[in-house]
Amino acid sequence: MFSKLVVYSGLLAVVLSAAVPAQDPVPVVSQTSDIQPDGSFQWSYESGDGSKQEQSAVLRQVGEVSVPVLQGSVSWTDAEGVAHEVRYVADENGYQPQSADLPVAPEVPAAITRALQWIAAHPAPAEER
Structure with missing residues (x-):
């Protein structure tokens, strides 16, 4: 059993190494x-x-704690030649990316907005919670 495992592992290693074409390193x-x-x-x-x-950070005092506030960007061109860029801020409000590549949520339907407003205006009594 062990010898079969060794043989199969060796064959798998040969197949995987042959499947990946050699690439030149990308210089900095x-x-x-x-x-x-x-x-x-x-x-x-x-x-x-x-x-x-690129990325930078400064410390910001939030209450009694110092938190790092990061700003940065990353840009690249994909295999089809399309340029991409993501700009971001990360602070006490979380990670906030901005990019034309990010999906945009659809608008909330008017009926759901009205229902949420009604629920907020008419909270359930405490004994029902």
């Missing part, structure tokens, strides 16, 4: 990094294939 064209003692930072890079990423 430029790169910067600056980290400050207070925890703020800024970094960026650009690859030879045109993809870029």
Whole structure:
């Protein structure tokens, strides 16, 4: 049983290694990094294939806690030649991406909006909850 497992594993490794074509590594064209003692930072890079990423952070006081506020962007071109870009902020309100590539939720139907307004205006008595 063990010998069959070894043989099958070896065959699987040969098949998988043959299925992946060799690719040249993508060079890093430029790169910067600056980290400050207070925890703020800024970094960026650009690859030879045109993809870029940058991010920065500063500390913001929220109540009694210091939280990092991150801003950044990433851009790339896919295999079909279409350019993509995502810009984002991450802070005490969570991750907030912005991109033309992100799906947009459909509008809430008017009947559901009215129903939610009615429910908010007429809460159930405490004993029914």
